[in-house]
Amino acid sequence: MRTRITFFIVSLLVFVTTFSGFSGDNIVNKKDFSACYESNTAYQYIQYGPSLTSPLSAINESFEGTTFPPAGWIKINVATGASGWYRVLAGVAPVPGFSGGSITVPSGGGNAVAFCNHVTGGISTNDQWLITPLLTNITASGSLSFWLRKYGTFIDHMDIKISTTTPTVAAMNVTVANLNFTASDSGWVHYTYPIGTLVSSGSNIYIGFRQWVTNAIYDGSSFSLDLVSAVDMSGIQGNNEIPERFSLMQNYPNPFNPATTIEYCLPKKEFTNLSVYNTLGEEVAVLVNEIKNAGFYKVNFDASELPSGVYIYRLTAGEFTQTQKMTLIK
Known part of the structure; x- marks a missing residue:
């Protein structure tokens, strides 16, 4: 101090x-x-x-x-x-x-x-x-x-x-x-x-x-x-910039109700999974589960059917993994 x-x-x-x-x-x-x-x-x-x-x-x-x-x-x-x-x-x-x-x-x-x-x-x-x-x-x-x-x-x-x-x-x-x-x-x-x-x-x-x-x-x-x-962040179409690193962004808005946007970027082509979990570790949504080219992406997550609370979303692309927290307030 x-x-x-x-x-x-x-x-x-x-x-x-x-x-x-x-x-x-x-x-x-x-x-x-x-x-x-x-x-x-x-x-x-x-x-x-x-x-x-x-x-x-x-x-x-x-x-x-x-x-x-x-x-x-x-x-x-x-x-x-x-x-x-x-x-x-x-x-x-x-x-x-x-x-x-x-x-x-x-x-x-x-x-x-x-x-x-x-x-x-x-x-x-x-x-x-x-x-x-x-x-x-x-x-x-x-x-x-x-x-x-x-x-x-x-x-x-x-x-x-x-x-x-x-x-x-x-x-x-x-x-x-x-x-x-x-x-x-x-x-x-x-x-x-x-x-x-x-x-x-x-x-x-x-x-x-x-x-x-x-x-x-x-x-x-x-x-x-x-x-x-x-x-x-519109995706790789029409965007010639290639990211230098993997990254999972903080969602916005946050807190949210009932929908929010999650953005991520990939420096190279990888099989990509983006999933959402509750605080018990239970999977509640799979937003992406496919091969993606290098680029910048955004995904809309609609939590209309989920209760209020803290949720964890995880990006896995090849050997890269990153998680973030988000809060749903209804």
């Missing part, structure tokens, strides 16, 4: 090194004259990843490359004194900004995550963004998937926003989700959101991940982000 004294010392060190023009990993020389600003919105530091040779129609990012931000990605720091998101290797201990814990990765993750905390977000407030490359020609079946872990015993906030114009904070005016975290460790949670219905069909978009708190002295913890995927 971090202490307020530790926070003050670390924040002071960040301020001093920033003021002196220190240049470390992912930080360029810059000076902080906070007294000269009328508000934190006047301060903004932007760092671009390497340029892409062409626009993307899908994203599958696990932050395994040593360059951060990755190609096409952008980080923007709004709060005074912020250094922003950076890459951290799995196994680092303690969790940066705290006296305990360690950096972990989610199931299917590699050796690194994108990371931010109460120190990288700013001195008195936190407001730090990580923005994806431009995604082109979003269709109604477009979907965003990512894994997120909030660590630390202080409340924190994560907003997911979309811009249909420019990769700027001001243009992030479409809300995907506002995630509010209590003062506890969330563990790794898999989030999936339909985004194609939030914008006009054919839109080009940027997706922003924003950590923020209004009082970094008493609030703010840390976030690890991994396995960010934004794709057209």
Whole structure:
């Protein structure tokens, strides 16, 4: 657990090194004259990843490359004194900004995550963004998937926003989700959101991940982000993108009544089974049980005939197996 004294010392060190023009990993020389600003919105530091040779129609990012931000990605720091998101290797201990814990990765993750905390977000407030490359020609079946872990015993906030114009904070005016975290460790949670219905069909978009708190002295913890995927989930027909890994997404909506959507992806052709079980381990539905080509898929699950409760759905494709939980509330 971090202490307020530790926070003050670390924040002071960040301020001093920033003021002196220190240049470390992912930080360029810059000076902080906070007294000269009328508000934190006047301060903004932007760092671009390497340029892409062409626009993307899908994203599958696990932050395994040593360059951060990755190609096409952008980080923007709004709060005074912020250094922003950076890459951290799995196994680092303690969790940066705290006296305990360690950096972990989610199931299917590699050796690194994108990371931010109460120190990288700013001195008195936190407001730090990580923005994806431009995604082109979003269709109604477009979907965003990512894994997120909030660590630390202080409340924190994560907003997911979309811009249909420019990769700027001001243009992030479409809300995907506002995630509010209590003062506890969330563990790794898999989030999936339909985004194609939030914008006009054919839109080009940027997706922003924003950590923020209004009082970094008493609030703010840390976030690890991994396995960010934004794709057209309409199936392999009309989609030339091939997934890089097997994955079973969190259903949406969740909780649900009586129907929900389950999405999954296959990097290669496999005999595939997608089944639903109750908490007693009894099979209640078989949604897929056939050979499937590589691609992105979604399946509708209608639970009209089932009672309220928690259900487990399991994807098996070749040697790959993954399960998720969902809640039916009638």
